[in-house]
Amino acid sequence: MADISTISTTIAAALAVALCPDGMASGAVTGRPLIIRRGGLTQADLGDVAHTLQQGCDFITIADLAESWARVDEPLGRPWRMDAATPATVHIAASDATATVTVDDGATPSGTVGLRVRGLPGVAGDACSLHVATATDTAATIAAAIAAAIPGAAASGANITLPATAMAQAINAGTLSARCVARRQQQVFAITAWSATPAGRDALGCAMSDALALTDWLTDAGGSTFRIEARATTNDDTAMNRGIFSRPARFLVTYDTDLTRVVPAMLAGGAGIGPDVTRGDVLLDTGGG
Numbered sequence: 001m002a003d004i005s006t007i008s009t010t011i012a013a014a015l016a017v018a019l020c021p022d023g024m025a026s027g028a029v030t031g032r033p034l035i036i037r038r039g040g041l042t043q044a045d046l047g048d049v050a051h052t053l054q055q056g057c058d059f060i061t062i063a064d065l066a067e068s069w070a071r072v073d074e075p076l077g078r079p080w081r082m083d084a085a086t087p088a089t090v091h092i093a094a095s096d097a098t099a100t101v102t103v104d105d106g107a108t109p110s111g112t113v114g115l116r117v118r119g120l121p122g123v124a125g126d127a128c129s130l131h132v133a134t135a136t137d138t139a140a141t142i143a144a145a146i147a148a149a150i151p152g153a154a155a156s157g158a159n160i161t162l163p164a165t166a167m168a169q170a171i172n173a174g175t176l177s178a179r180c181v182a183r184r185q186q187q188v189f190a191i192t193a194w195s196a197t198p199a200g201r202d203a204l205g206c207a208m209s210d211a212l213a214l215t216d217w218l219t220d221a222g223g224s225t226f227r228i229e230a231r232a233t234t235n236d237d238t239a240m241n242r243g244i245f246s247r248p249a250r251f252l253v254t255y256d257t258d259l260t261r262v263v264p265a266m267l268a269g270g271a272g273i274g275p276d277v278t279r280g281d282v283l284l285d286t287g288g289g
Contacts, residue, residue, distance in 0.1 A: 002224035018211035068188035205247035226255035
């Protein structure tokens with residue numbers, strides 16, 4: 001989910017790409033070394049270390065302003081919606097009264113597998129056993145879990161044996177990420193250009209403004225997209241006697257606090273699915289969605 005930390009990091013990464021096209025080690029478009037970080041300047045940035053303002057290194061700092069936080073109220077209803085699909089790495093194949101579980105070589109077990117069984121002694125209709133794979137699973141543990149829920153079934157390693165009268169149908173499905181917007185809010189982020197001279201400050205400030213001029217949306221490492229809008233920009237010369245010149249620019253960020261859950265890529269029967277499917281059935285080979 002988007003957070004003030006992921007937003008700051010995303011803004012820093014976007015500025016690094018725009019202002020240092022050849023990489024941070026090669027300096028910025030201003031011709032001077034540049035350090036971009038969350039937070040503010042430290043004493044080391046001003047003191048006797050390798051890269052300081054007084055030695056010609058520029059800085060950009062990114063800070064969130066707590067007093068600017070505001071909730072955006074709207075009738076979202078907090079609906080869960082499908083986000084991204086992940087193919088299964090666990091599979092099951094069935095033939096008559098036997099089934100075999102496999103896991104892709106070198107892959108972390110994921111997905112949902114199971115059996116739909118007809119013809120079990122003493123069971124009217126179909127029986128269904130499903131297992132959602134976890135990272136600690138193996139083919140043998142999955143087979144055992146599926147067999148344990150089917151009367152008369154037995155597991156040996158990755159193989160499942162059913163009563164002779166049974167007919168099994170394999171169920172294979174990947175997983176989906178479901179996302180829910182829990183809260184929407186706005187907050188101002190101060191992005192400040194620092195340099196040891198007014199000319200250096202102006203050059204860096206203009207480059208920073210140009211870099212974000214056409215940017216309305218950014219996406220953080222978690223896949224959450226947020227809106228960023230330019231607000232007031234000022235020059236600050238209050239520390240000029242110490243050789244510090246800055247240009248704080250304020251940007252209004254609108255972002256969601258969203259929750260994600262992993263759900264099986266399966267659908268239960270319901271309205272609008274068709275006359276041949278009844279409630280409680282599992283749809284196979286639906287092609288998603």
